[in-house]
Amino acid sequence: MPIFNQLHHVCVLVRDLEEKQKFYESVGIGPWFDYPKSGAYLEFDVPNAAASRAMRYKCCDLENFQIQLCDPGELDSPQKRHLDAHGEGVYQLGFEVPDRNAAEAEGRAMGLEVVARGRKTDESGFCYFDTKAQAGVVLEIRKTPDDQKKFS
Template identity: 75%
Template sequence: MPPLFNNLHHVCIVVRDLEKTVAYYESLGVGPWFDYPKKGTYLEFDVPNKAASDAMRYKCCDLDNVQIQLCDPGELDSPQKRFLDERGEGVYHLGFEVADRDAAEAHGRALGLGVVARGRRMDGSGFCYFDTRDKAGIVLEVRKS
């Protein structure tokens, strides 16, 4: 099986003020920014707090080599909100593109990685956030778009 964390897709930064942060990046010439396209219904959607997940706001920017995602977690309890409260603004996770979401999740579990959140759609797309904070310093995500 290919390495799980080989094809970096995005860097997700948790911020307090989405509009202010986007404006700052734009002042540096980084953009354009777009709303994260939440697409499709999940067959499986296992997150710590669905209401908090639904309320999160994201802005994204595609650079030549990677996407930047800015996340405003809102006020409801979530891992992202706890990260912001405990550590302040910063990189919450790295997202890696994989060919097979299910196989990647199984591979991560076989490596002993705990799962923070996961979602799978009918077409096989989706995500899995592994709890790698203690040893990697951040969450590592696998995703198939």
């Protein structure tokens, strides 16, 4: 199965989470919840760990995928640099995979450069590939923990 086959989420960079959430709710999109940043990572290779921890997210589960609103905050990160350079809008597409490690290896075998990655003890986690120049967005693969799965 191709690694970019099952869309999990679309991530939109924003400057004001509450303002954007209110707009989405005004057009009937909701409810929203805070992204569950939980559990320790065995591996956490990101450009700026403090910036990653400080990012704030609001999520909304629709019938077939999730919308994520991300306020990257003030610390330096790829998301903050993208927001500053291009303004608010879609930053990444996240795809659910059954095996995070195998999907990362497959992406690398395709010649995709990894810009951030994380793996937890339950083998859930993420991997962001540097695809903005080719795809217009960052492509991410992720394995959602079993207790958080909605889209399978």
